[in-house]
Amino acid sequence: MAKHPVREGLGRARSSAVHLEMRDSYTPDDPEFARWRAGHRYHGDPERLPHWWGSWRDLVSETTARGVVMRRARIVSEPLTDYIRYEHDLTFANVAAGELVRWLPRRKAADIALPGTDLWMFDDSSVLFTYFSGVGEVIDREWRTEPAVVELVRAAFETVWERATPHEDYRPS
Template identity: 85%
Template sequence: MKYPVREGISKARHSAVHLEMRDSYTPNDPEFARWRAGHRYNGDPARLPEWWGAWRDLVQETTARGVVMRRARIVSEPVTDYISYEHDMTFANVAAGELVRWLPRRRAADIPLPGTDLWMFDGESVLFTYFSGVGEVVDRERRTEPEVVQLVASSFELVWERATPHGEYKPVQ
């Protein structure tokens, strides 16, 4: 399967937003297994996995062009181990130039949300990501219909307004 997220980000002119709504992703990820075994990042970029460098470079290049990158995560509380893992390494997203916020699921109950995670580029196109029940990516779909883009844009903005900036969010265990 082609991975068009990087392509969308590299072509973005002014914005790239990411909405995440699952409580677990890629459960067989070896880095997540290391984290569960006690590895912590402690805000130290040198402790991040090797693949992180390519993402950091992409984010830094993109934000240097003036593109605003925002990531919002809707999470259940108490949080899962996977969300704790994501929270532990999100300092790196922020350091690279992403703006990240967290919204407890109960505060999103009255927001009309798309049925799956997504990226939206420049308020013009949406890239939906479809997952298996255990969190593996099974497909992606790009949509550009104005009503789809508008739904995503309005949903994301409501989430963003209610969400807590990463530096202030403390996961409920």
């Protein structure tokens, strides 16, 4: 069975992995999101996390143990959508696993030249773009390594990261 492209990228990464998220909604039919909308909250308790969380936690821990710095930046509309509130509630687990996470309100990103879709970039050398349907389902992924594409992504991510608020300080509105 083929390895998931993000796992593949993380497995090859030697120094850095960055993830830029720019949508206000993802996988709206996700059962865990439905559970959250019905009132389930994580309250910083790893025992309350979704069943799939363990494999992601293990992957992040293994990746960061190799010295790879993992940074995730989320550009979000405020007030936050329910889906982004759900992600915010779950983000304590990303941080505990070893990811650095920051949040940037969309109004503070208006003058940044951004790629047209969410992405991962590994070692400032390869970019994995993820394409979504209008409702937030993944429809395709594409690897790109052209220097101009990598530089656009690198510059955009670094600008977002510089302006964004660390997770522990971000208070959703």
